[in-house]
Amino acid sequence: MTTFSDQILLVTGASGHLGRLAVEELLARGATRIVAGTRDPAKLADLAEKGVEVRQLDFDDKASLASGFDGVDRVLIISTDGVGRRTEQQTKAIAAAKSAGVKHMVYTSAPAARPNPDAGLNPEHFWTEVAIAQSGLDFTVLRNHMYAENNLMDAGHVIASGQLFGLIGDRGTAYVTRADAARTAAGALLQGEGKTIHDVTGPAAVTNQERAALYAELSGKPVSVIAITPPELKSGMLGAGLPEFVADLLVAFQNDAVIGYHGVVSDVVERFSGRKPQALAAFLADNRAALGL
Numbered sequence: 001m002t003t004f005s006d007q008i009l010l011v012t013g014a015s016g017h018l019g020r021l022a023v024e025e026l027l028a029r030g031a032t033r034i035v036a037g038t039r040d041p042a043k044l045a046d047l048a049e050k051g052v053e054v055r056q057l058d059f060d061d062k063a064s065l066a067s068g069f070d071g072v073d074r075v076l077i078i079s080t081d082g083v084g085r086r087t088e089q090q091t092k093a094i095a096a097a098k099s100a101g102v103k104h105m106v107y108t109s110a111p112a113a114r115p116n117p118d119a120g121l122n123p124e125h126f127w128t129e130v131a132i133a134q135s136g137l138d139f140t141v142l143r144n145h146m147y148a149e150n151n152l153m154d155a156g157h158v159i160a161s162g163q164l165f166g167l168i169g170d171r172g173t174a175y176v177t178r179a180d181a182a183r184t185a186a187g188a189l190l191q192g193e194g195k196t197i198h199d200v201t202g203p204a205a206v207t208n209q210e211r212a213a214l215y216a217e218l219s220g221k222p223v224s225v226i227a228i229t230p231p232e233l234k235s236g237m238l239g240a241g242l243p244e245f246v247a248d249l250l251v252a253f254q255n256d257a258v259i260g261y262h263g264v265v266s267d268v269v270e271r272f273s274g275r276k277p278q279a280l281a282a283f284l285a286d287n288r289a290a291l292g293l
């Protein structure tokens with residue numbers, strides 16, 4: 001596979017969890033001309049010491065967009081956390097990259113990106129993918145599946161209560177660790193060619209029943225799945241104090257697992273990172289403390 005490790009490679013959002021890991025992977029894989037774009041360059045002083053050029057790059061700031069992509073050959077655009085504003089932010093970044101002469105763009109999207117308004121965060125990813133395609137640049141779109149890390153947010157509560165609430169008809173989620181997603185993104189920046197879209201997944205789709213069994217095994221306590229409807233799930237989340245838009249998003253994620261969109265399994269992590277993705281069981285075992293065990 002061709003590698004572009006001698007070209008100027010930019011990672012946006014480089015002080016975020018995924019961005020920092022991607023830059024570290026580029027360094028580990030021998031890239032020599034890395035640019036790290038971030039809203040807050042001070043957070044990346046350690047990377048600057050390792051020879052990375054750190055640039056102010058904020059998709060909300062016209063001046064930084066105008067200069068942030070100067071001289072760059074290939075860019076990894078990490079989707080921002082500005083939910084509700086991302087299409088606008090990222091479309092501006094794509095236009096700026098194109099004006100600056102970038103040749104290849106990698107973007108971190110989501111599984112089954114589509115415009116349907118009831119599809120959670122998908123519309124913003126879909127419209128960003130459209131903007132990338134319309135730019136005429138070559139691209140590697142990485143549809144990152146659910147991070148394994150997302151489980152750490154409620155696993156402690158699930159284990160303590162012995163109950164895992166999930167939608168009836170769940171067909172599983174191919175959780176991918178953030179570290180595997182970052183290695184894959186760095187690999188795509190180094191090697192992606194042409195115009196392609198990929199699902200970035202863990203090694204297997206894990207159902208709610210299987211996840212409950214993993215928690216039970218790790219904790220030594222029984223954990224049952226309570227299968228419920230979308231309205232029941234939403235009202236339970238509202239009752240637990242979650243804001244309505246968060247409850248709607250979480251129901252939409254689970255609904256995609258019922259449809260089967262989250263159960264797709266690919267070999268993309270291995271193809272771009274050279275390593276097999278970590279299974280959820282191994283990830284949870286490595287993170288026992290975060291599960292309260």
Ligand SMILES: NC(=O)c1ccc[n+]([C@@H]2O[C@H](COP(=O)([O-])OP(=O)(O)OC[C@H]3O[C@@H](n4cnc5c(N)ncnc54)[C@H](OP(=O)(O)O)[C@@H]3O)[C@@H](O)[C@H]2O)c1
Nearest residue numbers: 013014015016017018038039058059079080081145146147
């Ligand atoms: N697949 C999943 O399960 C899942 C879960 C959570 C998030 N995500 C998505 O994946 C992305 C990366 O995940 P993460 O774990 O690294 O999230 P994170 O640590 O919360 O990082 C947020 C990212 O957004 C960037 N950002 C925010 N505002 C920006 C702006 N105005 N201009 C440019 N960049 C901006 C940040 O860059 P700087 O701070 O360096 O400027 C940072 O890279 C998230 O932003 C989100 O879109 C996916």
